[in-house]
Structures are given as C-alpha cells and as structure tokens.
Amino acid sequence: MRSRSDEREGRLASRAVQAAFLIALIVLWYLAATRWGVSPLLLPNPTTVLRDFWQILRTGEFLGDLRVTLTELAAAFAIAASCGVVAGYLISRSQYRIRVFEPLFAGIYSVPIILFLPLYVLFFGLGPASKIALGATIGFFPIALNTIAGFGYVDKTLVIAARSMGASDVQLFRYVLLPAALPVMLTGVRMGFTVALLSIIGSETIASLAGLGHRIVYLAEGMEMAPMFAYIVFVVAIAGLLNMLVSTLEARGSRR
C-alpha cells in the first residue's frame, strides 16, 4: 500500500514550490521598483500598491464597481447555463443532431467571440446589457458542448441494462443518464462560468460605463499606477475566489 502520508507530503512539496515561485515574483517586482530604477509610472513599488489595496478594502470604494461586474456575471451565467444545458440536452437526444451541431458549436467556440464586442455595444449599448449578452454568448458554448458530450455518449450497455429491468423514461433519466452526464456537464458549467467572467471583465476594459474592468482602465488613463495595480490585485483575488467556489461546487456535484 503506497501510503497516504507520502502522497500528502508530495502535495505539500509542490504547494511549497508554487508559493516560493509567487514570492520570488514579488521579490523581483520589489527589486525592480526600488533597486533597478524602473519608473514608478511603469511599475509602482509593491508596498505602495499594498497600502492602496488596504485603502480600497477599508473605504469600500470598490463596492459600486464590484456590484456592477457581479450582476453582469450572474445574469450572463444564468442565461448561458440554462440555454446551454437545455440546448445541449435536446441536441444529445439524436445522433443526427449531435453530428450537425457538435462540430458547429465547437467551431464557433474556437472563434474569439470578443471580436464581436463592437457589434454587441451597437446593439445593447455601453451599459451592462452588452456585457451580459457577450458573457452569455461566450459562456454558452462550453456548457452546451459538455452537456452534449455528457448526455450523448452514455454507455449503451447501461441504458440497455436499465431498460431490460423495466426502467421508465423518467427513471432512465434520473438514475442513468443524469448521473452519467453530470460530471462532464458540470465541468462545462465551470468552464462557462470562467470564460463569462473573463469576457465580462475584458469587455469592461474596452467599452463600458462602470465595473471593475472599467475602473482599472480609468485609473490607467489617469496615470494612477499604484491604485490601478491595487485594483488588478483585487480583481485577481475576486476571480480566484469565484473560481474556487465553482470548482468546489463542481466537485460536490460530481461526487454522487
């Protein structure tokens, strides 16, 4: 028996390397800003950034922008998830539809949809609506594709076995198709969430009136580098938290 403590030690060791790597980056940043004469307009001192970061947290000035971004994200994700799951399930019910739509969706998914942002802004305006529409579009494809993959390729033997024991359509769905599809589908939902978040923040930096992405560009244009960096740190932290949250939910949902 390869012991569990060995495994844990291995995991701890790789965690330590990861942490050391990040610390080294920050040390390099610090050295570049203080010793190697990189202009603070390009690279502000990390201690200043940290001070501004606390400032942002303490005053709560981020709340307005955070609310905008999270609302956009929630709406976009809700649309992407519901449409993606329903469309994916309906497509997966016929081999013909899988043959038609799976390559089509995979093709569209490989196009950088963010290129269509100007079109979305023309259609939906500079406000949250265009971000929601774009995030929903981009999030839709991985969710639909993984739902097709989950439901479309359930082992035939399991379906035949269930039918031979008298399973009704509802029972077949609940006890066979759904548990078989769930892990793959949830992975798609997580990916959909992540790309929706990325595209929303990205599009906020390009054309918007509010939101975290907008705030960062606004500070950059005002040459306020330290607060801008602080906001970047903030967004990274928020994105990390959200991804951790959905990954945990995914793991929970797949375990059954």
Place this chain on the structure above:
Amino acid sequence: MTGEIAIRIRGVSHQFGEEGEARHVRALRDTSLDIARGELICLIGPSGCGKSTLLNVIGGLIAPTTGAVDVFGRRVAAPMPRDIAFVFQENALFPWNTVFENVNLGMIFQGVPRAEREARAQRALEAVGLKDFAQHYPAQLSGGMRQRAALARALSLETGILLMDEPFGALDEQTRMILGEDLSVLLARADKTIVFVTHSLGEATFLADRVAVFSARPGTIKKIIAVDEPHPRRPDFVTSAKFTAIRNELYALLHDEIRKTVVESSVNAAGRPAP
C-alpha cells in the same frame, strides 16, 4: 425437466439493415427451440452466428425480422422485467452506485415495493458471496466480483428466466471455473430457466442441461446435445470420461463451423481493395 415449456422459439430469423445496404447482415436464420422450465441451456457457436442476437430476441431487446418467441405463453414484444432478467458480458453495473445500490436500483426499475427491497438485496448478495462488499463501488472490485454483483442484481429481481450473455467471457480461466461451479450450486437451489451464451466448450459442458450448437452465419441450431448430469455439478465432473466425451463431441461439431467462419472472413478481407 418435465413438460412445461418456459420459452418457445418459433421460426425466428433476424437481419440487421435492409437487403442491399452495406451494413446488411443476416444474423440468424429460421431458428426454433423449446426450452423447458428449470432448464439451463447453453448456446454455443462461432463468432457472429447469431447466438447473442437470439438471446436479445428472447429478452425483447430486439424484434425479430420473422418468427416469434413466447415466454410462459405470452408473446415477447418488449422487455419483460417481471419474467426475464439479464446478465451482460461486463460493465453493465452503474459505476456511480455501490454494489448494494446497483442491486436496489434494479428492483426500483422493476417496481418492487420499498419494504421488500432491502431484504431481497441482502439475500441476493449473500447468495453470490458479496455480502461484505455491498458498500463497494464497481471500480473497487475485481472483474469476477463485478460479475457476481451483476448476477446478484439479476437474482434479486426473482424472475423465472435468466438470460446470460457470455457473463464470464472477459474473466480469466480460473475465475471463470469458480464462478461456473458457484453458479451450478446456486441454480440447483433456484427454480430458474437459464439461457447462457458462451464461447467456452468446457463452460457449456459443465453448466448446461442441453447445449445448442450453432452453425456459421447466418446461424441456426445445428445440433442439440444433452448433458445428463444432475446439478449441482461437482468439480470432479470436469475430469470424468463423460465430460470429456461431450466436450469432444462439441469440439468436432464446432470445428467445421469455425473453419467456415474463418475462411469466409479471410475471403471477404481479400476481396477488399488494398488499403
């Protein structure tokens, strides 16, 4: 083996696809057979002779092109979960459920009341020797144990008929032998009619009351050999002269058919344009 006929097969043929199509295959040709209640019959024959097709027709999973099957006097048109249970070759357990849940789920599908399920599942698991592995997942079990679990699921359904499609086909020789012995013991106690598809001459001889030997594709029953030996069969039956004689007879019958199949498939391969 007295009188009552559990399964009556009359003039069953089956073809996959339509004539003239590339995928057209005549799998089974004009096959008739009566299987008595409580009998264990083995179907044996070269690959593609239609023995599994016949099994699926009996179970209502495939509608035959011509002919019909009656089970306990009723025409088979769809799966009959109250009368017929299947054991498949492998991987028919739900991997996300424990062994216990797998057995339980079969009974949910069949419509067994909740109050009865637990006791029946315990009984079935005990019968196949998996009582202590009820909470394991299929992936945590060996191939032989997985097939025991699949057998427990089928037994818990308490059907009169058990259809087994090469259930030990993917197992190694030793595991196969032990499972065969256990199955023989189980069957001596249960009043079940069993149709058992296999490739193995030894397995067929050891388990069957009668062995139906199929001809090459499109297959039909070429000959039926009776194995007159009471269940449960003792392990030393394998070394008896009777066993050897029957096994040799089966070998002689099958050998010609397997030759035909191999020659035909190599002719087909030669007929295709070079890749």
